[in-house]
Amino acid sequence: MSNVFAIFEHRIKEIVQSSDFLADLQPDLSRLTVESPRDPAHGHLATNAAMVLAKQAKENPRSLAERLAALLESDVDVSSAEVAGPGFINLRLNDEFWTDYLASVLLAADGFGGGATGGGRKINVEYVSANPTGPMHVGHCRGAVVGDALANLLNFAGYDVTREYYTNDAGGQIEVLARSVFLRYRQALGDEIGAIPEGLYPGDYLVPVGESLAAQHGQALQKMSEAEWLPLVKEVAIDAMMALIKADLAALGVCHDVFFSERTLHASQGNKSLISEAIESLTDQGLVYRGQLPPPKGVKPEDWEDREQLLFRSTDVGDDMDRALVKSNGDYTYFAADVGYFKDKFDRGFEEMIFVLGADHGGYVKRMEALAKAISCGKAKATVRLCQLVKLFRDGEPVKMSKRSGEFITLRNLVDEVGRDAVRFMMLYRKNDAPLDFDFAKVTEQSKDNPVFYVQYAHARICSVFRQAGRDMPDMNVGEPALANADFRLLTDEGELGLVRKVAEYPRIIDSAARSHEPHRVAFYLYELAGLLHGQWNRGNGAPNLRFINQENAQLTTARLSLLKAVASTIASGLAIIGAQAPVEMR
Numbered sequence: 001m002s003n004v005f006a007i008f009e010h011r012i013k014e015i016v017q018s019s020d021f022l023a024d025l026q027p028d029l030s031r032l033t034v035e036s037p038r039d040p041a042h043g044h045l046a047t048n049a050a051m052v053l054a055k056q057a058k059e060n061p062r063s064l065a066e067r068l069a070a071l072l073e074s075d076v077d078v079s080s081a082e083v084a085g086p087g088f089i090n091l092r093l094n095d096e097f098w099t100d101y102l103a104s105v106l107l108a109a110d111g112f113g114g115g116a117t118g119g120g121r122k123i124n125v126e127y128v129s130a131n132p133t134g135p136m137h138v139g140h141c142r143g144a145v146v147g148d149a150l151a152n153l154l155n156f157a158g159y160d161v162t163r164e165y166y167t168n169d170a171g172g173q174i175e176v177l178a179r180s181v182f183l184r185y186r187q188a189l190g191d192e193i194g195a196i197p198e199g200l201y202p203g204d205y206l207v208p209v210g211e212s213l214a215a216q217h218g219q220a221l222q223k224m225s226e227a228e229w230l231p232l233v234k235e236v237a238i239d240a241m242m243a244l245i246k247a248d249l250a251a252l253g254v255c256h257d258v259f260f261s262e263r264t265l266h267a268s269q270g271n272k273s274l275i276s277e278a279i280e281s282l283t284d285q286g287l288v289y290r291g292q293l294p295p296p297k298g299v300k301p302e303d304w305e306d307r308e309q310l311l312f313r314s315t316d317v318g319d320d321m322d323r324a325l326v327k328s329n330g331d332y333t334y335f336a337a338d339v340g341y342f343k344d345k346f347d348r349g350f351e352e353m354i355f356v357l358g359a360d361h362g363g364y365v366k367r368m369e370a371l372a373k374a375i376s377c378g379k380a381k382a383t384v385r386l387c388q389l390v391k392l393f394r395d396g397e398p399v400k401m402s403k404r405s406g407e408f409i410t411l412r413n414l415v416d417e418v419g420r421d422a423v424r425f426m427m428l429y430r431k432n433d434a435p436l437d438f439d440f441a442k443v444t445e446q447s448k449d450n451p452v453f454y455v456q457y458a459h460a461r462i463c464s465v466f467r468q469a470g471r472d473m474p475d476m477n478v479g480e481p482a483l484a485n486a487d488f489r490l491l492t493d494e495g496e497l498g499l500v501r502k503v504a505e506y507p508r509i510i511d512s513a514a515r516s517h518e519p520h521r522v523a524f525y526l527y528e529l530a531g532l533l534h535g536q537w538n539r540g541n542g543a544p545n546l547r548f549i550n551q552e553n554a555q556l557t558t559a560r561l562s563l564l565k566a567v568a569s570t571i572a573s574g575l576a577i578i579g580a581q582a583p584v585e586m587r
Contacts, residue, residue: 002108002116003507004101005045008091009034012049015071027056036505043082043090044501050087061087098500099488105503105566106484112566113506113573117514118159122349125151127356128249128256129166132241133177135205136248136411139358142436143387144411145427145579147356148254149519150385152577157514162350163256166341169238170262176200177241178233184210185221185233209240251415252423253579265340266332275332275340278375279310279325282339287313287374293322312339312374319370335367342368342382343375352381354517359388359433385517387432393439418443421580425452428523428578448534451527455571456583458530461537462568463584465548469561476554483562490559493546495536499563502529503570519577526574533567 013029016022029052037046050065057064062083069081069089077097082090105112127147130140148163155161180201187193188211196202213221213236221229242259249255265274272280282288292308310326312335325336345353353372357364365384372382392399392409399409415423422443429451430436446453469478491497505525513521540547548560572582 002104002113003511004504005034005508006511008045008047011075012047012072015075016049016053016068019068019071021067022053022057025053025056027053029053037084037088037090042084043080043092045091045093046084047089047091048087050083050089054087065089095492095497096489098497098504099491101504102488102491102500102563102566103484105569106480106562109480110569110573112569113510114156115158116507117157117511118154120158120160121351122160122162123154123352123354124162124164124345124348124350125154125354125356126164126166127151128245128254129168130245131168131171131173132238132245133173133201134203134241135244138390138392138409138411138414141252141411141414141423142390142427142432143356143358144249144252144254145424146385146387146432146519147354148252149424149428149522149578150354150356150517152579153510153514153519153522156573156577157510159514162258164258164260165256167238167242167259167261170266170337174234174238175230177237178230181206181209181213181237181240182221182229182233185213186210188214189219189222205244209237212236212240248411251412251420253420260341260344262337262341265337265344273340274344275336278340278343279336281343282312282374285374285377287316288325289313291322293324312371314367314370314374317370317373319366323367338368339371339375342371346372346376346380350380352383354383354385356385356387356432359386362386383517385432388435390427390436390438393437395441396439421456422450422452424579425455425523428520431518431520448531451523452580453586454534455526455530455575456580457586458533459568459571459575459582460584460586461533462564462571465564466561469549469557472549472551473554473557476558478558478561480565482558483565486559486562487555488559488562490556491563495532495539495546496560496563499529499532499536499567502532503566506570506574522574522577526571526578529567529571529574 009032012034013032016027016029016032029049031052032047032049034045034047037043050068051061053059053068054061054064065083065087069083072078072081072089072091077093078091079094080092082092084090125147127150128136128140128144130136136144151161151163176199180196183193183196183200184206187207213233221233267273279288289311290308291311292306293311295306305324305328307328309324309328312323312325314323315321323335324333325339327333342353355364355368361384365386368382368384372380418440426438426443427436442450443452444450446457448454466478469476491500509521509525513519536546537548548557548564550557550560568582575582
């Protein structure tokens with residue numbers, strides 16, 4: 001027993017298919033759903049079965065709902081089935097169903113809610129992929145958290161996930177980086193470099209790189225021509241920046257499986273490269289031609305040129321315009337690199353490639369979806385998730401930053417000031433495509449208005465109850481076997497059953513969040529579950545008979561501790577997906 005909604009969707013379909021008055025219909029049940037009612041007072045589950053079937057059955061939805069409700073009430077776990085609105089059916093389940101369900105949650109332990117969706121399907125999640133030209137700044141933070149939490153979610157849901165970082169180490173910005181580092185190298189040797197010239201990277205983070213070059217090479221690099229020192233300094237600079245980036249990401253709890261170098265796409269293997277092989281594959285499909293792109297409306301894309309070019313016929317596979325593959329100087333376009341990179345991923349066996357990008361990459365959506373269809377012949381899928389900007393506030397005032405002048409808050413600054421857990425949770429407390437305000441004061445205050453504190457405090461509170469039980473009732477067995485075999489029928493309070501029902505939503509949250517690629521749903525769910533736990537705690541403060549520990553009734557206490565164990569495990573599981581800790585105590 002895992003996903004309650006899936007269980008009853010299956011049961012309802014079986015009842016529909018075996019009913020006398022629908023037996024000859026062979027109904028299409030693909031749109032039949034079972035969900036939570038909008039108002040919890042209306043029941044535990046709601047189905048649209050009658051509304052889906054009404055047209056097929058040529059019957060009024062509400063009258064059909066009345067007939068179906070009578071059939072659904074025959075289910076042993078259904079206490080009532082009521083028709084609402086235009087034909088929804090609201091179901092209430094017996095208390096025994098929920099208490100039996102609690103036993104299955106405890107038996108599932110850490111695996112509760114996971115592994116049911118992905119079926120081992122290979123999926124690649126690429127995120128962050130910041131240019132290796134400096135430390136991670138706060139602008140990279142949201143994509144890093146969304147991508148990492150999404151990878152955690154998909155992994156828990158049963159997908160075979162690879163976390164990937166695309167190192168853009170082949171563009172012009174790398175030459176700018178190398179020249180910036182060379183300037184710091186000269187500075188380390190005692191040269192007076194003055195103000196950093198316009199167009200170079202001004203950050204002091206390059207000073208140690210220059211000093212390292214000076215210590216290793218002395219005056220030797222200065223005696224070389226630029227053609228000689230540039231490739232050498234490039235390698236050192238890229239390695240130093242990637243080490244810096246990896247350390248910043250580690251502070252945030254982000255660790256990638258693969259760091260893919262863009263340079264490998266351009267590297268010759270014989271007389272071919274990964275890019276040329278990918279273009280050749282598209283050519284074989286008749287999707288590459290020589291032609292001229294029409295002048296674009298509005299802002300011109302960077303790859304557009306008013307001449308005949310080698311083009312990808314991407315409009316044949318769903319894009320809104322064809323794409324250039326080769327520039328006038330003979331170099332490949334950025335999009336050509338995307339072509340080679342996507343084919344490499346497909347050749348590695350991935351069935352879906354997810355790209356977590358900044359909001360300024362909106363133009364990538366259609367072109368990547370079209371590219372996926374062309375490269376894989378429809379066998380693989382590309383999904384782009386865009387992350388809107390994060391606005392920082394301190395004491396209610398916006399925090400101003402300027403990357404050009406080198407004045408910005410780094411990702412490490414943010415993590416050091418408010419903590420990894422607060423950063424990760426709050427970056428997920430809005431949907432990725434909605435703007436997010438991050439207030440330094442609010443994310444550190446200890447109140448209900450701070451979601452990460454509220455959720456972690458719920459877990460810590462449960463741990464405190466177990467510590468209290470050990471002090472007040474030292475002879476009681478609170479090991480996992482004893483808790484799993486508790487008499488759950490003693491849980492009769494509506495607040496207790498409400499907690500069981502909320503825990504039961506977790507598998508469905510995991511399933512829907514994984515399918516929609518929306519890890520923020522987990523954060524929202526945890527806040528709601530924590531609210532019910534705190535609410536039941538507060539009820540116990542006013543009514544001693546509802547307290548989790550009852551020294552006069554060991555059986556009831558064991559049952560309530562079992563419930564708390566299920567809640568704590570679910571909170572810990574959700575926090576692990578988010579990438580935050582589940583503390584045992586908070587001070």
